[in-house]
Amino acid sequence: MSDRLTDWWRLAFTSTPRELFIPDRALWVHDKNVKTPIDRDADPDTWMRAVYSTDFIITQTDDGAGGGEGDYTSSSSMPAIMLGMLNHLDAREGQQVLEIGTGTGYNAALLAHRLGAGNVVSIEIDPELAQQARINLAKAGRDVRVITGDGAAGYPFGAPYDRIIATCSVGTVPWAWVAQTRPGGVIVTPWGPPLANDHLLRLEVGCDSAVGTIVDSVAFMRLRAQRWNVTDEPDDFPDIAAQSRTDLDPHQVLGNHSTLAVALRLGECRAIFETDHTTGKEILWLLAGDSWASICSGHVRQAGARNLWDEAVSAYRWWTELSCPDRQQFHLTVTHERQWVWLNDPANAVATLT
Ligand SMILES: C[S@@+](CC[C@H](N)C(=O)[O-])C[C@H]1O[C@@H](n2cnc3c(N)ncnc32)[C@H](O)[C@@H]1O
Structure with a gap:
């Protein structure tokens, strides 16, 4: 930065x-994602410490509708x-x-x-x-x-x-x-x-x-107009999902520089890393519309119209074939008619966004 x-x-x-x-009541996010509600009247010292910290402070959730624990919809940035x-x-x-x-x-x-x-x-x-x-x-x-x-x-x-x-x-x-x-x-x-x-x-x-x-x-x-919709994981996901194995580490596929290339290929797809509470193992979830994939310790499950992990792997291979460009090598051109991402030269479009 x-x-x-x-x-x-x-x-x-x-x-x-x-x-x-900063409002009198807000949510202070500090020390790598610890969330502390702050209240100016109840605890003015903590409120002041949050305000003059280097952290970001959530000032609204759920577009103002919720009681405080929903999606973050406004904040004072770091x-x-x-x-x-x-x-x-x-x-x-x-x-x-x-x-x-x-x-x-x-x-x-x-x-x-x-x-x-x-x-x-x-x-x-x-x-x-x-x-x-x-x-x-x-x-x-x-x-x-x-x-x-x-x-x-x-x-x-x-x-x-x-x-x-x-x-x-x-x-x-x-x-x-x-x-x-x-x-x-x-x-x-x-x-x-x-x-x-x-x-x-x-x-x-x-x-x-x-x-x-x-x-x-x-x-x-x-x-607001560009927010994504997330559908819940289907209850019968473990039963309906096709199963396979992978040798690729999800953190390699979604690495520092490869993620943008993979993301451009996958379009409307989200990725969530979470820890399985029963096994303590890390799971990568990929979700797009009604398609779901989970990857855990080399075990792949995929359901829905798209095989999201297979798409991610082929996007990752595409990125390696391009000689693993840094994300700074990708550029965006915006015209009235269209927007596209290019690599090295505007004529070399790698993804059309509109
Ligand atoms: C991270 S906060 C802005 C922080 C702010 N600049 C500050 O200094 O406190 C993002 C804001 O963008 C607003 N926002 C989201 N979509 C918007 C849109 N389409 N038009 C205008 N504001 C929008 C949200 O309501 C939210 O308040």
Whole structure:
């Protein structure tokens, strides 16, 4: 991560108290995934420690419907990740910036400190979060225009922008973002197919297209319209699944650099590693629509229309035949008509996304 703390960003962070943006009750995620509920009234010391930690803090679950233990739908990101993304964005004083995913408003407040009053528009799909962010930003004295709406459409009324930054991830980059960015401008967004949703993409925008390079690893929640559906494992999975053996280690197939290639081939497929409570062994689950595969100690089970493990192995072999390219060698081109991932040369498309 590009976590260089320039004087500009140091001043922005020190002049923007995070405590103005974190709700009184939230979920602190620390020490490699320990989750601690924090309550400002009940335990102000722990709340303050969480707020000024380097960790991320979950601020909403289940789109605000749940009691706290569901899917994470909004958060205040790790400050170091935010700094890295802001460095890649490289926004300068006076430029116009659109942020997708206002959340607490903290990142928008940092941007507003750097760019000056009236230069940041931020769009949030959840009306309650948007309203709370407006209150937080007002308390911090930051002049940001917060729009309630679907950031997938950008915000044409403030266009053209010099920069767009998304703080939720996408599998395909909405064309509206490219169309609303000035030629020569930059878009920074978390990106990836479901199985490799952990890349930070920096796109340089031209007259009628944008070209993206993977610049880092980040993990973000998905843009709402691009969330994936997960179907539950069928009860009779062990009975209906075809069984086979494999010599390949799942961690090799889904390795640091191979995962993106495998993910591009598998499309709408997710991977979950979990530990079997009875045997203590690790299982890889692959799931896509009504197709399921489990791989445990070389034992493969596959059910449904797709043989997901076989597909993953053949995608992995394809990646090795390409001489095992690093993920940074993959690029994305976005035009109005289509988006494709290429290797080494835009003409060498390896996956078409739209
Ligand atoms: C990781 S949080 C954003 C963190 C935020 N930038 C901050 O500093 O607190 C992601 C946010 O994206 C929002 N979001 C998801 N899909 C969206 C969409 N289509 N349009 C606008 N916001 C969206 C979520 O509601 C959530 O608040």
